[in-house]
Amino acid sequence: MDEKMIVIGVGSRPEGAEYGPELEMAEEEDAKVYEAMAPRGTFTSRGLDPLVRATNGLLPLFDQTPDYPKVEDTDVLPTDFVRVLVMFKEAIDEAIEQDVLRPEMAISLDDVRDDTALMALAGKIDMVAKDREFKRFLSEPIEEEEMAEEVREDVMGPQMSMEEEDDFMMGRM
Secondary structure, three states, X not given: OXXXXXXXXXXXXXXXXXXXXXXXXXXXXXXXXXXXXXXXXXXXXXXXXXXHHHHHHHHHHHOOXXXXXXXXXXXXXXXXXXXXXXXXHHHHHHHHHOOOOXXXXXXXXXXXXXXXXXXXXXXXXXXXXXXXXXXXXXXXXXXXXXXXXHHHHHHHOOOOOHHHHHHHHOOOO
């Protein structure tokens, strides 16, 4: 019996792996979302270097190697960098919601337009990376049921009531 291997992760595809057009379309859509979120402005090594250092300081808390490469001067942050920053943002937001971090530790990419904003973002990421409660928060296992519900909602949207599900199945929605 041949077993199929499912690979989930960030980065390049395994060499020689073939994927259907649905996955490619999903990846393209995903990339477009992050491209749209990417801060635009004038970014130089003055702001980018501290942000990359801060990012590499926080990545180990997410079980990732702290080897994000130097980012050259640019007017748009790279999509893969935005993915990492959004991952940080979502974890920080969750920690704030659960009173692990103070609300002023929230990060946003919306107002990032220059090196000063990049350095402010780097400062917050540095502080979060050193916060003991945040480290403990990230090390706690996520309840499987809770995680499954979040994944299901990401894929299918909020859960329908039995009545809504019946209407949907009968073509009334």
